[in-house]
Amino acid sequence: xxxxxxxxxxxxxxxxxxxxxxxxxxxxxxxxxxxxxxxxxxxxxxxxxxxxxxxxxxxxxxxxxxxxxxxxxxxxxxxxxxxxxxxxxxxxxxxxxxxxxxxxxxxxxxxxxxxxxxxxxxxxxxxxxxxxxxxxxxxxxxxxxxxxxxxxxxxxxxxxxxxxxxxxxxxxxxxxxxxxxxxxxxxxxxxxxxxxxxxxxxxxxxxxxxxxxxxxxxxxxxxxxxxxxxxxxxxxxxxxxxxxxxxxxxxxxxxxxxxxxxxxxxxxxxxxxxxxxxxxxxxxxxxxxxxxxxxxxxxxxxxxxxxxxxxxxxxxxxxxxxxxxxxxxxxxxxxxxxxxxxxxxxxxxxxxxxxxxxxxxxxxxxxxxxxxx
Amino acid sequence: xxxxxxxxxxxxxxxxxxxxxxxxxxxxxxxxxxxxxxxxxxxxxxxxxxxxxxxxxxxxxxxxxxxxxxxxxxxxxxxxxxxxxxxxxxxxxxxxxxxxxxxxxxxxxxxxxxxxxxx
Numbered sequence: 035x036x037x038x039x040x041x042x043x044x045x046x047x048x049x050x051x052x053x054x055x056x057x058x059x060x061x062x063x064x065x066x067x068x069x070x071x072x073x074x075x076x077x078x079x080x081x082x083x084x085x086x087x088x089x090x091x092x093x094x095x096x097x098x099x100x101x102x103x104x105x106x107x108x109x110x111x112x113x114x115x116x117x118x119x120x121x122x123x124x125x126x127x128x129x130x131x132x133x134x135x136x137x138x139x140x141x142x143x144x145x146x147x148x149x150x151x152x153x154x155x156x157x158x159x160x161x162x163x164x165x166x167x168x169x170x171x172x173x174x175x176x177x178x179x180x181x182x183x184x185x186x187x188x189x190x191x192x193x194x195x196x197x198x199x200x201x202x203x204x205x206x207x208x209x210x211x212x213x214x215x216x217x218x219x220x221x222x223x224x225x226x227x228x229x230x231x232x233x234x235x236x237x238x239x240x241x242x243x244x245x246x247x248x249x250x251x252x253x254x255x256x257x258x259x260x261x262x263x264x265x266x267x268x269x270x271x272x273x274x275x276x277x278x279x280x281x282x283x284x285x286x287x288x289x290x291x292x293x294x295x296x297x298x299x300x301x302x303x304x305x306x307x308x309x310x311x312x313x314x315x316x317x318x319x320x321x322x323x324x325x326x327x328x329x330x331x332x333x334x335x336x337x338x339x340x341x342x343x344x345x346x347x348x349x350x351x352x353x354x355x356x357x358x359x360x361x362x363x364x365x366x367x368x369x370x371x372x373x374x375x376x377x378x379x380x381x382x383x384x385x386x387x388x389x390x391x392x393x394x395x396x397x398x399x400x401x402x403x404x405x406x407x
Numbered sequence: 408x409x410x411x412x413x414x415x416x417x418x419x420x421x422x423x424x425x426x427x428x429x430x431x432x433x434x435x436x437x438x439x440x441x442x443x444x445x446x447x448x449x450x451x452x453x454x455x456x457x458x459x460x461x462x463x464x465x466x467x468x469x470x471x472x473x474x475x476x477x478x479x480x481x482x483x484x485x486x487x488x489x490x491x492x493x494x495x496x497x498x499x500x501x502x503x504x505x506x507x508x509x510x511x512x513x514x515x516x517x518x519x520x521x522x523x524x525x526x
Contacts, residue, residue: 070463071438258437258463331441331485333461358440358463365441387443387459 041087042179042236043243050247050254058153060088063256070258074360077225077263078401081185082255083246086224090156091175091233094163095146102147105167106140111282111305113292117142120207122220124290126282127159132307132314133278134285135162137270139231141207141220148207148218150180150231152272178218179239184229184263186404187251192219192230195245199230204405213245214238224260226267226403265366266359268325268398274336275323275354275368281307283314284370286323286398291315322376325396326353326367328384332391333358333365338384340393342375350375353384359400366400367393409512410521411472416496417512420503423478424512427500428460428469428491431525436462439491444480444501451477451504453511458501460491469501473511479503 038061047054052063063085065073076082096102103114112125122141126134136155141148151159156174163172183192193200196210202221210219215238223229234242246252261271270276276285293299297312305311328334333356340351356367367384375382378397383390409417414432418425433439441461451457451471458469480502484490491499506512516524 064464065437069438071440262463331488332443332459333441333466335466358438358461360463 039088041085042239043085043087046240046243047085047254052254052256055257057257058088060153062088063254065256065258066254068253070256070262071360073253073255073259074262076253077185077255077259078227078361079185080251080253081183081187081191081229081249082225082259083243083252084182084184084255084260085179085243086182086231087179087239088153089180090151090153090159091178091180092149092151092156092160092163093146093173093175094149094167094170095173096170099142099145099147102170103142105170106147106149107295107301108304109163109166109306110138110140111291111295111308111311112140113294113301114140114147115301116292116294119144122205122207122222126276126287126290127162128282128305128307128311129278130306131278132281132310134272134276134280134282135159135278137272137276139220139222143207143218154273175233177236178233179236181232181234181239181243181246182223182229183232183246183252184223184225184227184255186228188227188229189406191246191249191252194249202230204228204407213242215242217242221406224267224269225263226269226399226401227263228404228406262357262360265355265357265368266361266399266401267403268368268400270323271355280323280370281311281314281319283311284319284321284323288315318373320373321351321370322373323354323368324371324376325398325400326356326369326382326384326393327396327400328365328367329392329394331364332386334367334384334386334391334393338367338369338386340369340371341383341385341390344383344390350382361401368398371395408518409515410518410524411515412524413470413472414525415469415472417472417515419512423503423505424473424475425500426472426502426504428495429521430495433492433495433499436460436464436467438463439488442484442488442491442501444484445477447477447480449477451475471504472515473504473506474508475504475506477502478505
């Protein structure tokens with residue numbers, strides 16, 4: 035894989051026996067010898083270590099944090115100004131038609147806003163922010179790796195390296211000293227479990243990863259299990275469940291748009307596509323993201339077309355993510371449905387290999403979140 | 408026992424042939440979570456798609472290695488598809504075919520040839 039970038043943990047993945055695959059321009063571990071199913075279950079039962087260094091780490095800095103926050107609010111429809119120091123929240127970049135250009139995490143670090151964006155979007159995101167934000171500097175952090183430690187044992191493991199880890203709540207951010215490395219740590223993740231995301235200097239990343247993996251409860255986890263974990267947790271995968279054709283209200287992400295940015299709020303609108311997004315928030319949407327539980331054992335994956343019954347010719351939606359949920363013990367999926375069918379308990383039919391098989395519209399997540407609030 | 412380039416194994420057993428996938432194939436597929444088997448009594452032609460295997464990663468098809476009739480399918484896979492990972496060459500078998508043209512077996516690899524094929 036000659037044209038692929040390597041993360042600082044590349045040699046470690048290879049040494050651990052990972053199967054490496056191309057992902058967003060990087061060689062990434064899709065699974066280790068444990069296998070996707072056991073990696074998934076291990077993360078839910080103990081703790082898993084993920085390399086997410088392919089994601090973009092970006093610092094947005096203005097004269098002060100409110101300056102940077104207000105600048106970002108022109109591109110991101112969430113309350114960034116109201117984010118307290120060392121707190122993080124979820125958001126997205128929207129375009130003029132209300133579509134989602136990327137989803138991201140934003141943290142107030144006291145003198146700057148730290149933004150983590152998806153690997154596949156990072157070049158476009160940085161260009162977009164650089165071009166459209168005035169009075170701030172946008173700089174990519176290229177000398178740090180990003181690790182995620184996820185699962186019920188994550189707190190025990192991380193606080194054995196720095197006891198401060200145990201004092202953090204969900205979405206807190208702090209500077210921790212981990213195995214001698216000065217790390218930027220948030221209590222968050224992409225699995226539905228408690229856990230941490232750890233930005234570590236690239237030169238110290240392998241040593242930290244090895245220290246974490248030396249713990250009996252920690253196994254390395256690849257992208258395969260990362261996908262099934264986030265799917266069970268009902269979390270969107272950019273480019274699949276959300277994209278420039280889906281708006282936040284259609285994606286059922288209104289919760290991420292705080293009152294202050296909604297119609298009637300002190301800083302209502304003022305972001306790309308605000309007219310469309312705010313109208314959809316008040317008038318409703320024609321199509322909605324839902325959870326879907328296939329009735330049989332056959333997984334229904336991205337692209338499966340959904341119908342109201344076994345006869346009709348007109349589709350009412352499609353699956354955007356689907357597969358086997360190891361914790362659920364059966365197939366799980368999410369997708370978009372016409373609003374009329376998007377109510378819990380409705381039976382719809384997915385066309386799979388020429389047959390129409392039933393699925394039940396279900397609330398998300400499929401597995402309860404175990405965050406430490 | 409014979410092997411196909413599609414990583415199926417064929418084991419003659421009286422007048423039928425038991426078909427499954429090799430340990431190599433099941434390892435490559437990863438954790439198998441669902442196997443869709445044909446109906447008993449179906450007449451199949453060589454290269455017809457007869458089995459769908461869903462792993463945690465993707466769906467793959469298995470084609471009929473021989474012309475014939477499906478006389479038995481491994482019902483145990485419905486409840487425990489992981490059998491195809493745990494014992495691919497034994498309890499994880501898929502189907503039994505009564506071949507209408509048994510000489511089709513001759514074209515397939517023996518174990519030594521298959522071992523070289525996957526090396």
